[in-house]
Amino acid sequence: MKKFFEKVIIFFSWSSSLLITGSVAVLIGFLIKQGIKNIDLELIFGTTTIWDAITFRKQVFDGLFPALIGTFLVVACSVSMAIPIGIAGGIYMAEYAKGRGKAWFSLFLDILAGIPSILIGLAGLSLTIFLHRMFPGKISTSLLISSISLALLVLPYIIRSVQTALEGVDPMTRIIAPSLGASRIDNIFKVLIPNSIQDIVGGIILAVGRCAEDTAVIMLTGAVAVAGIPKNILSQYEALPFYIYYISSQYSSPEELARGYGATILLLIVCTSLLISALWIQKRLTTILLYK
Numbered sequence: 001m002k003k004f005f006e007k008v009i010i011f012f013s014w015s016s017s018l019l020i021t022g023s024v025a026v027l028i029g030f031l032i033k034q035g036i037k038n039i040d041l042e043l044i045f046g047t048t049t050i051w052d053a054i055t056f057r058k059q060v061f062d063g064l065f066p067a068l069i070g071t072f073l074v075v076a077c078s079v080s081m082a083i084p085i086g087i088a089g090g091i092y093m094a095e096y097a098k099g100r101g102k103a104w105f106s107l108f109l110d111i112l113a114g115i116p117s118i119l120i121g122l123a124g125l126s127l128t129i130f131l132h133r134m135f136p137g138k139i140s141t142s143l144l145i146s147s148i149s150l151a152l153l154v155l156p157y158i159i160r161s162v163q164t165a166l167e168g169v170d171p172m173t174r175i176i177a178p179s180l181g182a183s184r185i186d187n188i189f190k191v192l193i194p195n196s197i198q199d200i201v202g203g204i205i206l207a208v209g210r211c212a213e214d215t216a217v218i219m220l221t222g223a224v225a226v227a228g229i230p231k232n233i234l235s236q237y238e239a240l241p242f243y244i245y246y247i248s249s250q251y252s253s254p255e256e257l258a259r260g261y262g263a264t265i266l267l268l269i270v271c272t273s274l275l276i277s278a279l280w281i282q283k284r285l286t287t288i289l290l291y292k
Contacts, residue, residue: 031268035261043262044068059228064263066228070237071270073230074143074218075211078150082207086155087200090162095188113156121220124149128221144233146222153217154207161203165196201282208278212271215241240267 045053046063053060060066097105124145131139169192177187193200223242230237240263247260 028268031261031264035258035263035265038258038262039265043259044266056229061226061228064240064243064266067238067240067243067263068266068270069229070143070223070227070239071212071241071267073237074146074150074223074239075208075274077143077147077233078154078211079204079208081147081151082155082158083204085151086158086204086207087162089155089159090166090200091188093159093163094166095184095192109156109159112152113160116216117153117214118216118220120149120153121217123152124217124221139234141220141222141236142234143222143230143237146218146237147233149217149221150211150214153214154210157210158203158207161206162200165199165203166192168199169195197285198282201278201285205275205278205282208274209271212274213241213267215245218242219245240270
């Protein structure tokens with residue numbers, strides 16, 4: 001009987017894995033079939049020359065180059081805001097929070113993680129309205145507001161990843177440094193974090209992916225259809241997720257929809273590039289921290 005149940009579990013495990021893998025393969029294959037023929041330099045740079053675009057001599061208004069730059073900027077800004085706070089929060093939850101206080105903080109993080117992104121976007125819009133009233137004509141929807149909103153969106157994931165990684169360190173490894181006279185802060189930064197850096201960076205990778213693909217937040221806080229390269233952090237900007245949403249909901253011809261599929265492939269390439277970069281950083285940090 002036990003062998004039968006074991007075979008059933010193995011069967012469902014393999015079936016689930018094949019179903020997930022097949023679904024992803026079909027989705028990516030469909031997107032590539034629909035959009036690969038539109039992937040060219042004209043899609044990215046339009047009628048502007050490559051040199052003029054990458055040196056910012058001329059604005060690109062008929063290509064996706066500004067959306068690519070805007071996507072990278074909003075991801076970089078939001079993750080830069082979320083990582084320090086997330087790591088600090090995770091350390092506090094794993095090493096300092098105790099009893100009822102830890103339970104309340106855990107409940108708050110779970111609620112924040114479960115809030116739909118559209119509500120985070122509305123919160124960012126409310127912040128924009130408040131700041132606009134406080135500083136008339138100076139602050140409106142912008143890259144800054146989008147970055148703050150996205151940082152709030154991914155913050156609970158980073159905190160939980162850091163907390164879980166630190167709490168998962170082997171108990172013997174955890175007590176070696178204190179038993180030799182190391183302080184708690186030395187134990188955290190010289191022992192616990194280096195031994196859990198892979199899991200921590202894994203959580204950050206998930207946060208990067210969430211920032212790159214979210215549409216609801218940036219739609220309400222700063223992304224527009226045509227803005228060009230943002231001049232500063234208080235400027236509006238373009239982003240690939242918003243462009244894909246805009247084209248899919250308001251396209252006027254099959255050719256325009258095909259450009260939307262091309263933009264989707266570009267977004268997949270951007271996310272893949274960010275993932276590979278994060279994995280490389282993870283490997284380098286692991287080597288530096290564990291074998292220095």
